[in-house]
Amino acid sequence: MNRYFRELSVTGALAIILLGLAAFAPAFFQPQPLLSLATREAPTLIVAGGMALVIITRQIDISVGSQFSVSGICAGLLAARGWPLPLVLIAAISIGALLGALNGLLVAGLRLPSIVVTLATMVTLRQGLNLVRQGEFVNLPDSIQWFGLSQAAGQWALVIFTLLFTVGLGVALRHIAAGRLVYAVGTDAEAARLAGISPQRVTFCAFVCLGGLTGLAAMMNLVQSPQIQPLSGQGMELKVIAAVVVGGVAISGGRGNLWGALAGLMLLACIAPALTHLHVEAYWEKAIQGGIILLAVMADGWRARKGGR
Amino acid sequence: MSAPPILELRQIQKSFGGAWALRGVDFDLYPGEVHALLGENGAGKSTLIKIITGAHPPDAGTVKIGGNVVTGLTPATTQKLGISCIYQQPALFPDLTVAENIALRLETGAKLRRIAWPARRARARDLLFRLGAAISPETEIRHLSMPEQQLVEIACAIGAGARIVIMDEPTAALTQKEQQRLFNVVRDLRKSGVGVIYISHRLEEIFALADRVTVLRDGQSVGTQPVAAINQATLIKMMVGREVTQNYPKRTTPLGAVVLRLENLGCARAGVQDVSFSLHAGEIFGLAGLVGAGRTELARILFGLTPADSGEIRLHEKSVALSSPQAAVARGIAYVPEDRRRHGVVLEMALEENISMASHRRLFPRRWLQTAAEDRLARGFIRDLAIKCAGPSALGGSLSGGNQQKVALARWLATKPIVLILDEPTQGVDIGAKGEIHKIVRQLAHEGIAVLLISSDLPEVLGMSDRIGVMRAGRLTAILPRGSDAATVMSAALGQSELDPV
Numbered sequence: 001m002n003r004y005f006r007e008l009s010v011t012g013a014l015a016i017i018l019l020g021l022a023a024f025a026p027a028f029f030q031p032q033p034l035l036s037l038a039t040r041e042a043p044t045l046i047v048a049g050g051m052a053l054v055i056i057t058r059q060i061d062i063s064v065g066s067q068f069s070v071s072g073i074c075a076g077l078l079a080a081r082g083w084p085l086p087l088v089l090i091a092a093i094s095i096g097a098l099l100g101a102l103n104g105l106l107v108a109g110l111r112l113p114s115i116v117v118t119l120a121t122m123v124t125l126r127q128g129l130n131l132v133r134q135g136e137f138v139n140l141p142d143s144i145q146w147f148g149l150s151q152a153a154g155q156w157a158l159v160i161f162t163l164l165f166t167v168g169l170g171v172a173l174r175h176i177a178a179g180r181l182v183y184a185v186g187t188d189a190e191a192a193r194l195a196g197i198s199p200q201r202v203t204f205c206a207f208v209c210l211g212g213l214t215g216l217a218a219m220m221n222l223v224q225s226p227q228i229q230p231l232s233g234q235g236m237e238l239k240v241i242a243a244v245v246v247g248g249v250a251i252s253g254g255r256g257n258l259w260g261a262l263a264g265l266m267l268l269a270c271i272a273p274a275l276t277h278l279h280v281e282a283y284w285e286k287a288i289q290g291g292i293i294l295l296a297v298m299a300d301g302w303r304a305r306k307g308g309r
Numbered sequence: 310m311s312a313p314p315i316l317e318l319r320q321i322q323k324s325f326g327g328a329w330a331l332r333g334v335d336f337d338l339y340p341g342e343v344h345a346l347l348g349e350n351g352a353g354k355s356t357l358i359k360i361i362t363g364a365h366p367p368d369a370g371t372v373k374i375g376g377n378v379v380t381g382l383t384p385a386t387t388q389k390l391g392i393s394c395i396y397q398q399p400a401l402f403p404d405l406t407v408a409e410n411i412a413l414r415l416e417t418g419a420k421l422r423r424i425a426w427p428a429r430r431a432r433a434r435d436l437l438f439r440l441g442a443a444i445s446p447e448t449e450i451r452h453l454s455m456p457e458q459q460l461v462e463i464a465c466a467i468g469a470g471a472r473i474v475i476m477d478e479p480t481a482a483l484t485q486k487e488q489q490r491l492f493n494v495v496r497d498l499r500k501s502g503v504g505v506i507y508i509s510h511r512l513e514e515i516f517a518l519a520d521r522v523t524v525l526r527d528g529q530s531v532g533t534q535p536v537a538a539i540n541q542a543t544l545i546k547m548m549v550g551r552e553v554t555q556n557y558p559k560r561t562t563p564l565g566a567v568v569l570r571l572e573n574l575g576c577a578r579a580g581v582q583d584v585s586f587s588l589h590a591g592e593i594f595g596l597a598g599l600v601g602a603g604r605t606e607l608a609r610i611l612f613g614l615t616p617a618d619s620g621e622i623r624l625h626e627k628s629v630a631l632s633s634p635q636a637a638v639a640r641g642i643a644y645v646p647e648d649r650r651r652h653g654v655v656l657e658m659a660l661e662e663n664i665s666m667a668s669h670r671r672l673f674p675r676r677w678l679q680t681a682a683e684d685r686l687a688r689g690f691i692r693d694l695a696i697k698c699a700g701p702s703a704l705g706g707s708l709s710g711g712n713q714q715k716v717a718l719a720r721w722l723a724t725k726p727i728v729l730i731l732d733e734p735t736q737g738v739d740i741g742a743k744g745e746i747h748k749i750v751r752q753l754a755h756e757g758i759a760v761l762l763i764s765s766d767l768p769e770v771l772g773m774s775d776r777i778g779v780m781r782a783g784r785l786t787a788i789l790p791r792g793s794d795a796a797t798v799m800s801a802a803l804g805q806s807e808l809d810p811v
Contacts, residue, residue, distance in 0.1 A: 174678075175677060175678050176676055176677060176678065177669045177672075177673040177676050177677065177678050178676065179678075180662065180666075180669070180678065181669070183658070184655060184658065184662075184666060187655050187657050187658060188652065188655050188656075188657075190652045191652040191653070191654070191655045192655075192666075193614070193634060194612075194614075194634070194644065194646050194652050194653070195634075195666045195667045195720065196634045196635055196637070196638035196667045196724075197634075197635075197666070197667075198633070198634075198635055254657060255657075
């Protein structure tokens with residue numbers, strides 16, 4: 001079977017939905033709503049890239065939503081104090097990377113199970129933020145709205161940057177020597193260790209990358225609205241993990257790529273607008289998304305039982 | 310012995326994928342007898358035990374238990390027939406209490422029945438009392454020492470009314486005093502009419518405990534003797550009595566300078582102590598010994614997996630600290646691990662990815678994957694080592710055992726090592742590939758690599774090595790010259806001679 005069967009099938013499913021929409025609800029393809037949809041999902045895609053990295057190393061991070069909120073609020077406060085945009089951006093990425101490093105230290109350094117560690121950091125960060133902010137919004141200066149561009153130009157810039165960045169990350173994962181190590185560690189950490197690779201270091205770096213990307217994503221979210229609220233990242237972890245898994249990144253580690261994650265996210269993100277355009281009740285959205293996730297996991301299980309590709 | 314045997318095996322044959330494990334073995338056991346089973350690693354002891362316990366079906370031959378021919382044995386049915394096996398590592402549930410563990414083995418009945426807790430505890434107490442063990446039935450298994458856990462296993466066996474008890478190296482982890490207590494238990498079992506199959510590498514135990522001994526070699530029974538009628542020398546001769554028939558490639562170039570020198574090297578965690586020897590460029594230094602003698606542990610110390618805590622490692626006469634595999638690789642040490650199916654090659658990754666895995670730094674100095682260079686490297690090794698495969702992008706898992714071993718070897722040759730540690734390089738490899746691997750290893754030594762060859766295959770160690778170090782219980786007990794005979798090596802491995810330096 002083709003080695004990229006999973007990626008191809010997700011892309012195929014996406015194509016079928018888009019074709020169906022083209023036939024029955026061409027209104028879906030109006031440029032402005034589509035651009036808005038893409039802009040809304042852009043931060044999620046950035047986080048999904050990092051999540052793919054972490055899941056390929058056979059770990060998981062469910063604290064990304066909280067990291068996103070914390071980075072967003074911190075960046076927002078700095079922006080409100082009048083910091084220039086580039087510095088705010090750097091700060092957001094650094095805060096995210098720092099939070100990722102904390103997870104990485106606990107998981108790789110102390111060899112704790114990542115699902116429990118990140119559950120703990122998720123709750124701690126979220127509640128800590130609530131405690132400090134008491135649910136208060138941060139009003140953002142106009143100067144950082146859409147990077148100071150017009151809304152349309154800002155949206156285009158964001159979407160194009162996100163796509164280029166994802167492609168870049170995907171290429172890097174495939175063509176930088178360190179990317180190979182990520183797969184090796186996720187496939188068989190002990191074998192990697194016996195090959196002179198440090199699984200701890202690779203795992204730590206994956207968490208730091210995810211954190212940094214989450215910070216970047218928080219920044220991309222920040223420029224989209226006049227205010228930022230402390231719950232901005234809530235629920236993001238499930239969305240991101242779902243997209244990555246649907247895209248063919250195996251939760252058991254060692255397999256998957258960013259093309260799949262991109263297709264998975266687009267597939268899940270299309271469901272809600274598609275339903276609207278097809279005049280189906282919006283309540284179906286979650287059920288259909290759940291069904292898609294189940295299908296993806298079943299495909300992985302089937303493939304694992306067949307003994308690999 | 311007047312009573313009929315409770316266990317009779319006749320002409321048992323078993324092969325695994327074309328390799329013979331047992332070729333027609335006879336074995337019998339009488340009630341009230343301790344029958345020792347002896348043989349080198351890979352002689353077929355474990356396979357024979359697995360046939361008796363029903364874990365493997367025999368390919369041919371008959372098994373009689375209590376006088377009746379039985380077929381289609383499974384571990385569940387052999388337990389009902391009164392066979393219990395006590396492994397070196399007790400297979401108990403660490404978080405359950407002694408009474409609960411015993412109950413899990415002995416209680417049958419409906420899954421939803423009510424549990425009679427007082428009866429459960431009373432039975433456990435009674436069984437342990439019969440063994441003279443001072444263990445409370447309420448203790449959780451993880452709080453018990455290894456010998457105590459063995460006693461619980463034996464209690465299970467007695468409780469199940471076992472007539473045949475198999476003990477697989479039960480004393481390996483015990484202290485002298487604990488051994489004596491175990492021996493007393495075994496003698497009590499014998500007195501009560503149980504037949505005991507006792508596997509051990511320690512000859513003195515066999516002489517202290519067993520009534521008869523059967524020696525296995527290369528899957529065949531060399532003979533069964535009453536212990537009273539033989540001595541240790543005879544036993545060793547029975548174990549190794551074979552000639553080196555294969556042709557091993559010999560050294561043709563003189564030895565180079567000392568590359569690696571170990572001085573009183575030890576690691577408490579790995580159970581290795583006070584190992585000293587030196588390894589020359591171009592030399593193949595064989596490490597012989599029984600399984601568990603500390604050879605793999607020594608290799609793992611040298612590769613930085615379990616760093617040493619005493620002594621010194623000198624590379625090119627410079628003291629080095631090998632605290633991680635990365636440090637070892639950077640110093641030019643390569644380790645091809647045993648059990649390659651699990652960790653030597655990554656089965657889900659392509660052959661070229663496997664080969665380049667340990668040499669990213671050398672191969673990709675700009676951190677960017679050079680697929681062309683990687684492909685060239687892989688093709689070079691496929692040609693030089695004659696790796697049979699569909700091409701550089703074939704998956705590691707698609708290769709045969711011998712070819713996987715060559716890939717594991719290629720991965721480390723790609724790092725251009727100065728010391729190459731091979732751990733059981735030909736285990737489970739067919740005879741043709743074995744010869745090829747031997748030639749490759751000799752060629753590598755010829756090119757100036759210092760090779761440390763760990764092997765449980767005695768003819769291989771004898772045939773390949775320029776010198777042979779023998780390990781026993783974590784220590785290097787002898788260094789023997791090329792041309793030493795198997796009996797000498799075996800004696801040192803079993804603990805019959807002192808270190809005599811060459």
